[in-house]
Amino acid sequence: MWRDRAVVLLARSLSSRRSGAAAMKLQCEVEVISRMLPTFGMRNRGKGTRAVLSVGRQEEKGSRERGPIYLMICTLKDKAGSRYKLQANIENLFSKFLNEGKATIRLKEPAVDICLSKADASNLKNFISAVGLAHKGTDANPLPLSRLTPAKTSEIEKPRAKLIITCKRDYPLTKNFPYSLEHLQVSYCKLARVDMRMLCLKKLQKLDLSNNHIKKLPKTIGDLACLQELTLHSNFLESFEVALCNSTLRHSLKSLDLSENKLKALPVQFCNFKELVSLKLDGNELVQLPFAVGKLAKLRFLTATKNKLPYLPNSFKMLVLENLDLFGNPFVKANPMAPDIQLKVPLSLLETASRITLSYRIPYGPQLIPNNICQDLSVAKTCDCGGPCLSSFIQTIVVMNLHQVSRTVVLVDSMGGTEAPIVCYFCSLTCYSMFLDKYLQSTRV
Known part of the structure; x- marks a missing residue:
């Protein structure tokens, strides 16, 4: 049954490909477990290794016939790769957790389980489908395979999740930022605007653009649906876009640092950031806080020192904070008798x-x-x-x-x-x- 499902899945995803395409590859963590270990009273180490898996052909020298299909596993220690025959050699495919990026290929010979984890769910589904078809043979269903070749170091290395740039000469001008980035810091680079290449980083959770020359934020920064922390202190911001307050950041942003800019006011819609926990507004020119600031129910840390606040808005008394700092504001003297x-x-x-x-x-x-x-x-x-x-x-x-x-x-x-x-x-x-x-x-x- 799993073989039939594999045929259907691969047919849908690869119907436009032909046999001349590059070998199908998958980046993930792999652990090869021998099923003979318990016989000798041994255990597997229980830890995967970053690897690139390929499904391809091993051509025989001097032969015009297509060679058998193999699964090749390349790691940093073994870039040439270990090869396992697939055709008529799969005992079972465990694919219950494909959506979590996990699967296991059980081979007949050698008696090993190839455990895959931390893979992209979509790529993993296609890869497992290709493995299933390779097991059946390819006479009726040609696969997009080519000769197996050793993997490059860049293919095997773990996707980069964090990048910190604190010098202008280190700023990339000709190449893109790694799409796998979750944390990006670009400081002291004299950026006059937010680089549009940053807005393609869909996995980005932390963005630090402090100590630059940014005057305006693009509306498209609100498309970073995973962004939780945005740091913009020590720039030249004069306004905060209303469009950002109505973007997907409403549901993701938890920390916002706008300190040391030139902000005079924040839009009414600013209080749409209902998930905000930490807000820093120090060193601006604010003459008032958003009147509905009390609606920020999850806000716990607020600093707004050295601004021009004469008083606080009425809704301020609705806040429930852990830490509050309003030092250095020219607060007026209260006089309830003079309404x-x-x-x-x-x-x-x-x-x-x-x-x-x-x-x-x-x-x-x-x-x-x-x-x-x-x-x-x-x-x-x-x-x-x-x-x-x-x-x-x-x-x-x-x-x-x-x-x-x-x-x-x-x-x-x-x-x-x-x-x-x-x-x-x-x-x-x-x-x-x-x-x-x-x-x-x-x-x-």
Whole structure:
């Protein structure tokens, strides 16, 4: 049965190939286990070796007939390769874990199990199919095979997962970055923009472009679906693209370092990074944090030292942090008794309808209401009572002890303070009066 499945699989994947193509190869880890070891009271070492496997022909000298089909295994210690006959020589193929990049080829002679692991699942399926067809013979189903040749060192070496470049002369100009990279650091190379070749690294999890001259991020950096850590400190960034906030990075990015740039503000959509755990904003020109920063529910480490923050947004009190550092910001002095009153009585029809829409969580979108109203709803303020308000509200600045949101707080100023001003909104005069009563009572105590 497995032979029939092998024929079908290979026919689908290799239907366009012919016998003149290169030998089929697979890069993976291999362990050749003799089934005779238990007889002699011995065990296999249980560890695979990086290798290149090929299915090809061994031509006989002076013969015009096609030679038998072999499986050749080449390692760094044995580049010439060990060969195992395949035709009518396979006892079983274990392919239950193909999707995990694992398979085992059990040969009749010699009595060995060839265990494959850490292979690309798609390539492994094709390779196992070819092995199955080789076992059957190729009279009716010619395989894309050629003569077996020793593997090159570059083919056997383990795919490179990490590359660190800290000097401009080491930066590759004529060749691509290895597609297997998971961690790439390019620092002190005076890059004025993000190299588009980096955006082809689909396995990339960590990207460090610190200490360069980058002014703008390309929207396509959001296509790096596996990216978890992005480091951009000490560049010349002046803005953060909204498109990145709506990209696949929303679901993958856990650490973001934007320190030592020229950022003055972050977009409202910045709070779409719901998986963010660590955020560094030190040494910029920020005059405010995103108003919905409290929606970053997984955020645990936040630093925003040496910016131009006069106060913190209302949603800041929703954060649950491990470490917080806001030193060196020109925080204003809180004065709850001097509110900024923008309350309109009676409320406009638009304000009333908007508050009801948000309070009852009525679905809305640009297909139902004008897009500008959708944007207003998305940035609605939250009253101290929990209700929403848009353009009609009372605003005031109060003091908050930062230990309310963080376990560890770095001193806000050289005077040893751990308090910072936070803006508060009230949807009505009643809500503001209730707050004021509580505030006056607390000050008397």
